[in-house]
Amino acid sequence: AKDHVVASLAEDYYGSSRTDDLLLGGAQNGGWCGLHVHDDDSSHCHGENSVEYHAAGDASANSQPQPSGEDDEAAIEEASRLWPISTPCAPNGTRAYCVYTHPGFASGRGISILTSARTAIAIAKSVAFSAYFTGEPAEEEQQEEQRGFLLNLGEDESSPLWRVQEMPGKGKGLIAQRNLEAGDHIMSTTPSVMIDYNLFTDLAEADELMALQVAAVEGGLSDAHRGIFMALSTHDDDFADHAERVSKIIHTNSFDITLDGIVPKNDEGVDENFYTVFPEISRMNHDCRPNAEYYFDPATFAQHVHAARPIAAGEEITISYIDPIQTRQDRLDRLDNSWHFPCSCSACMQNRDMTAASDARIHQILEIRKQLREWAPSSQATPAMAELMISLYEQERLWTMLYEAYTYAAIEYNGAGEPWAATKYARLAVQRGLASGGPNHSDVHEMEALARNPWEHWSWMLRTRKRMNWEPHAVS
Numbered sequence: 001a002k003d004h005v006v007a008s009l010a011e012d013y014y015g016s017s018r019t020d021d022l023l024l025g026g027a028q029n030g031g032w033c034g035l036h037v038h039d040d041d042s043s044h045c046h047g048e049n050s051v052e053y054h055a056a057g058d059a060s061a062n063s064q065p066q067p068s069g070e071d072d073e074a075a076i077e078e079a080s081r082l083w084p085i086s087t088p089c090a091p092n093g094t095r096a097y098c099v100y101t102h103p104g105f106a107s108g109r110g111i112s113i114l115t116s117a118r119t120a121i122a123i124a125k126s127v128a129f130s131a132y133f134t135g136e137p138a139e140e141e142q143q144e145e146q147r148g149f150l151l152n153l154g155e156d157e158s159s160p161l162w163r164v165q166e167m168p169g170k171g172k173g174l175i176a177q178r179n180l181e182a183g184d185h186i187m188s189t190t191p192s193v194m195i196d197y198n199l200f201t202d203l204a205e206a207d208e209l210m211a212l213q214v215a216a217v218e219g220g221l222s223d224a225h226r227g228i229f230m231a232l233s234t235h236d237d238d239f240a241d242h243a244e245r246v247s248k249i250i251h252t253n254s255f256d257i258t259l260d261g262i263v264p265k266n267d268e269g270v271d272e273n274f275y276t277v278f279p280e281i282s283r284m285n286h287d288c289r290p291n292a293e294y295y296f297d298p299a300t301f302a303q304h305v306h307a308a309r310p311i312a313a314g315e316e317i318t319i320s321y322i323d324p325i326q327t328r329q330d331r332l333d334r335l336d337n338s339w340h341f342p343c344s345c346s347a348c349m350q351n352r353d354m355t356a357a358s359d360a361r362i363h364q365i366l367e368i369r370k371q372l373r374e375w376a377p378s379s380q381a382t383p384a385m386a387e388l389m390i391s392l393y394e395q396e397r398l399w400t401m402l403y404e405a406y407t408y409a410a411i412e413y414n415g416a417g418e419p420w421a422a423t424k425y426a427r428l429a430v431q432r433g434l435a436s437g438g439p440n441h442s443d444v445h446e447m448e449a450l451a452r453n454p455w456e457h458w459s460w461m462l463r464t465r466k467r468m469n470w471e472p473h474a475v476s
């Protein structure tokens with residue numbers, strides 16, 4: 001994606017795995033579009049980006065021109081009409097960034113978004129927000145759904161499923177209050193504050209950004225919501241004043257979010273990122289072998305967390321802040337550079353022999369991944385290779401990544417003309433993908449289609465076809 005000026009929770013994870021590399025792209029004729037498209041005509045692809053949230057957003061948003069200084073004024077006026085509160089603003093020469101807040105969002109929980117007027121308008125028109133602005137009948141349904149998400153949240157930062165507790169050496173963390181099964185829903189929350197990444201590069205004065213951040217927290221959030229936000233970690237408790245505290249909270253607790261299908265891509269055709277705090281989810285500490293996974297749904301503006309494996313009552317619930325497919329030293333370096341803590345998770349604390357074996361598996365996973373993504377006839381990919389990938393992920397306890405391996409296995413078996421094994425893995429990929437990417441994720445749709453009818457899927461006999469140099473029409 002783009003150069004990150006600030007570290008965010010799971011920025012690597014999103015960057016290298018979650019949105020770019022491992023996902024199916026809806027290829028029709030032999031490849032995964034938008035990823036590493038091979039020799040086929042990429043015009044068969046649905047779209048370049050594999051993450052298509054069909055339910056979300058105003059499709060026309062994608063064709064909107066980028067804001068310029070001249071038309072920004074009109075946009076600010078329109079955005080101010082749409083959003084209940086939109087103050088203050090900080091001009092940067094070509095566009096103004098303002099705080100757009102909605103105290104009524106998510107049943108009065110509230111939300112603040114720091115962005116340009118154009119983007120604020122696009123967000124206001126998206127499915128998650130339009131009901132709040134138009135008062136259409138959808139509003140009831142929308143609010144009901146968001147209320148449902150928040151049912152598990154108490155104002156004291158606990159729920160029947162989890163509680164916040166002091167964790168030695170890590171600050172606070174989240175503890176399971178009940179035994180959870182893989183796939184169990186843990187929580188869903190909407191954001192407190194979202195900051196358009198452009199602010200970090202475009203606003204020359206740090207004070208301007210800080211003033212906007214303070215205004216975002218002061219306005220727009222309910223008292224309870226603001227209380228949970230302000231209690232979040234600042235990592236080192238070293239701040240001079242309120243503004244710096246708010247800034248540190250944001251920097252310690254933000255996730256990287258893209259509003260695909262809602263906000264237009266930038267001039268380079270890249271999705272705009274939003275630095276986003278989901279305060280209850282931000283209580284989760286890092287583990288290189290996490291037991292929970294999450295995804296953001298632009299249709300509701302909620303982030304959903306599910307168990308990636310069974311979690312025992314009393315166990316800490318963790319997520320990974322980085323791409324876990326890295327050797328131990330790379331993971332430690334990454335966490336130290338971006339997060340300034342030494343990782344003491346079980347994978348990082350193994351003895352030398354076990355670390356060497358683990359690192360070797362990571363190298364093997366990376367090598368196999370390359371083959372499984374290779375669509376030229378010379379690819380070494382086979383169903384056995386995909387099975388090996390599943391095994392390596394299991395040995396490495398990479399439960400949050402298993403859907404990738406199941407997806408590859410489904411494609412490889414189908415590509416070799418083995419529909420029953422393909423169907424089995426497609427179903428497993430769907431089951432896992434629902435927790436990793438959500439029901440609207442294009443990869444999940446892809447696997448559902450394969451499971452329904454492997455013979456009609458683009459991957460049917462694909463490997464055989466390529467290796468034997470058959471024409472696509474030779475296969476029905």
Ligand SMILES: C[S@@+](CC[C@H](N)C(=O)[O-])C[C@H]1O[C@@H](n2cnc3c(N)ncnc32)[C@H](O)[C@@H]1O
Nearest residue numbers: 170171172233235252253282283284285286341
């Ligand atoms: C998003 S917060 C996580 C919740 C935080 N522990 C709290 O008290 O609210 C990120 C911060 O938690 C701490 N942290 C997270 N995972 C950790 C780990 N595995 N080991 C040590 N500290 C960790 C670091 O201070 C990091 O900057």
